[in-house]
Amino acid sequence: xxxxxxxxxxxxxxxxxxxxxxxxxxxxxxxxxxxxxxxxxxxxxxxxxxxxxxxxxxxxxxxxxxxxxxxxxxxxxxxxxxxxxxxxxxxxxxxxxxxxxxxxxxxxxxxxxxxxxxxxxxxxxxxxxxxxxxxxxxxxxxxxxxxxxxxxxxxxxxxxxxxxxxxxxxxxxxxxxxxxxxxxxxxxxxxxxxxxxxxxxxxxxxxxxxxxxxxxxxxxxxxxxx
Amino acid sequence: xxxxxxxxxxxxxxxxxxxxxxxxxxxxxxxxxxxxxxxxxxxxxxxxxxxxxxxxxxxxxxxxxxxxxxxxxxxxxxxxxxxxxxxxxxxxxxxxxxxxxxxxxxxxxxxxxxxxxxxxxxxxxxxxxxxxxxxxxxxxxxxxxxxxxxxxxxxxxxxxxxxxxxxxxxxxxxxxxxxxxxxxxxxxxxxxxxxxxxxxxxxxxxxxxxxxxxxxxxxxxxxxxx
DNA sequence: AGCTGTGAAAAGCTTCACAGCG
DNA sequence: CGCTGTGAAGCTTTTCACAGCT
Numbered sequence: 001x002x003x004x005x006x007x008x009x010x011x012x013x014x015x016x017x018x019x020x021x022x023x024x025x026x027x028x029x030x031x032x033x034x035x036x037x038x039x040x041x042x043x044x045x046x047x048x049x050x051x052x053x054x055x056x057x058x059x060x061x062x063x064x065x066x067x068x069x070x071x072x073x074x075x076x077x078x079x080x081x082x083x084x085x086x087x088x089x090x091x092x093x094x095x096x097x098x099x100x101x102x103x104x105x106x107x108x109x110x111x112x113x114x115x116x117x118x119x120x121x122x123x124x125x126x127x128x129x130x131x132x133x134x135x136x137x138x139x140x141x142x143x144x145x146x147x148x149x150x151x152x153x154x155x156x157x158x159x160x161x162x163x164x165x166x167x168x169x170x171x172x173x174x175x176x177x178x179x180x181x182x183x184x185x186x187x188x189x190x191x192x193x194x195x196x197x198x199x200x201x202x203x204x205x206x207x208x209x210x211x212x213x214x215x216x217x218x219x220x221x222x223x224x225x226x
Numbered sequence: 227x228x229x230x231x232x233x234x235x236x237x238x239x240x241x242x243x244x245x246x247x248x249x250x251x252x253x254x255x256x257x258x259x260x261x262x263x264x265x266x267x268x269x270x271x272x273x274x275x276x277x278x279x280x281x282x283x284x285x286x287x288x289x290x291x292x293x294x295x296x297x298x299x300x301x302x303x304x305x306x307x308x309x310x311x312x313x314x315x316x317x318x319x320x321x322x323x324x325x326x327x328x329x330x331x332x333x334x335x336x337x338x339x340x341x342x343x344x345x346x347x348x349x350x351x352x353x354x355x356x357x358x359x360x361x362x363x364x365x366x367x368x369x370x371x372x373x374x375x376x377x378x379x380x381x382x383x384x385x386x387x388x389x390x391x392x393x394x395x396x397x398x399x400x401x402x403x404x405x406x407x408x409x410x411x412x413x414x415x416x417x418x419x420x421x422x423x424x425x426x427x428x429x430x431x432x433x434x435x436x437x438x439x440x441x442x443x444x445x446x447x448x449x450x451x452x
Numbered sequence: 453a454g455c456t457g458t459g460a461a462a463a464g465c466t467t468c469a470c471a472g473c474g
Numbered sequence: 475c476g477c478t479g480t481g482a483a484g485c486t487t488t489t490c491a492c493a494g495c496t
Contacts, residue, residue: 014465018436019426021411024483028410030434038477050477053466058479066473083430091429102304105324108409108426148251151436153429176439177432179425183334184254185247185273193435195428199405200334201246202421203317203379204309206403207339208242209419210377211310213402221441264455277489292456292495318462416491456495463488473478 011082015056019079021046022053026076031098038069040099085113092145092175094159096129096136099181103157104131114153118145122162128181140171150172160184167194237308242280245305247272248279249338252302264295311339318371318401320392321384322347322355322362327408329383330357341378344371348388363393374400386410393420 010194025045029037043053057063057075060082064070080086091114093100104119119136121127129136137145146152154170156163156178163182170178177193180186188194237387249273255263269279283289283301286308290296306312317340319326329335330345347353355362363371372378379398382389382404389408394403404421406412414420 011434012465016431017427019434020424020430021328023430024410039268039479040477045411047413049467051469052465055466055480062479064478067476068474069477082434083435085430089429089433089436098331103425104406106425107307109429110362111428112430114426139302151440153432153436155428171281172476177436179428183250185251185271187273193432197330197423197428198246200338200340201243202336202423203315203335203340203404204246204249204311206379206405206419207241207310207315208237208245208308208420210315210379210403214377266455275489277491278487280456281458281488286455290456293454346488394471443475453492454496456493458493459491461488461490463486466484468483469476469481471480474476 005162011059014174015059016083018046018052018056019050019083021048022056023076023079023083023085024185026079027112029072030076034159035072036069036218037072038204039208080113083113088113088115089153090115090117091153091155092116092118092120092142093155093157094139094142094170095156095162095182096123096126096131097157097159100157101131103155104134117152118185139166142169142173146170146173146175150174153177153179156180156182156186158182161218163202237285241285244272244278244282245309246272247274248282249305249309249311252298252305253338255298260293261298263298265290268296270317286435304311306315306339309339312339314339315377316343317379318342318344318346318368318380318396319381320346320365320368320396321382321388321408322352322357322369323383323385324351326383327357329381329407330360332366338361348384354433366394368395372396372399372401372403376400377402379403379405382406382408382409382412 025042039050039054043050060078063075063078093104093116096119104116109116116134119134120139120142121132121136122139126133126136127138152175154175158166160183163180163184164186167178167186167188171188171192178188180196183198183223194204248268251268265276266279280283286304289301319330319342330342331341335342343361345357346365346368347362348365351360353364355425370380371373378400378401382392384392386409389406389410393404393412393414397414397418405415408419409424409426
């Protein structure tokens, strides 16, 4: 049992970040009634190299069969277990603007491992509105919703200006993992896990690569001329 | 001039991914009329270490003043230029469900470097609807909107089931950078840049860390008992 | 004196290539 | 024979620590 936990403890971050992708690819295979899959095939569906996939899976344990491949159902279970998805995690969404609504009504939430337990907004105009089985509550309810010590994930979908305040409230209430969609960096105390998703960051990274492309085309023309 | 371009060409990926964060932090300083900033301060606002910030900036050139710090306006310009944000890039959003609407009405788009030029949806019911200055168009219009050879960024905000088809259409029309919000991995030909943003992936990564936390708490209790 | 810019060391991640097992 | 699991090699990223400039 201690071996089991030790195996989990040192999964590299890069591997953890790819496990959800493998899980999704396995889900598609399950729907298609595929029972077994090779590292080559699974890697292709997930968009990585087969060597990387095998190395990643080797950190969870030895769940494949040499000469054959991986049992789809068993590998699905093992990855879910490694990620901690064998039970549902409660999620609180703060900020019921366009993005908050989109997130609240996003089906994929419920599918695997998560359950939206509350929708919150500061604006009294929005409080009381019903969205998909849940009623929007005022920020003050946060404390009664979160039990310190029991894990809960907070999602920030407010404008950038309120994001830090909301993060502080979440942390004060006992939330120890935060997913931030607001267009600003927020500071959280050590021990709180924070991840950030940001549209303009992603677009700017794409812009950089587009620009590189134009620059290299220009260079080739110059070389041809020179 | 060739030196200039060579300097840009080998900015490490990890650095490129952080430049947007620096740009945002600089924007906040600009609003507060701060003229100059040290690597320590800027790094703190962006949520990275000062050594990392300095190393990152050193890849763009030498734009700081020793003993003083960085000029906010000049550094903003240099980072914008490195990212290719000195002119606006056209963006096409495909899929006008909840998420697509949220993205379309997200102000941050326009702010720096991007301009939404079209909203598309397959569903005839949605075509013709007006959203923020733009009218939703049918997929068929894609070809007339994108000029092959001229850069354009495509955003996929459709359900997972249609994502691959939409990606194929975008690529066929000449789009060479794609941002995928759909909950599935999509395959694109070499030379097309693809990035993926995914809610459940992010939540699953947070779940992993929450689970690690519980596991280590459990271990400490065991150690105390043993 | 103070803060940037940067080589050099350390850590982390990916790829290779093949031993080992079914 | 075929495919997994994995040491070892190669590459990227981060951190350190201080020389160099204002």
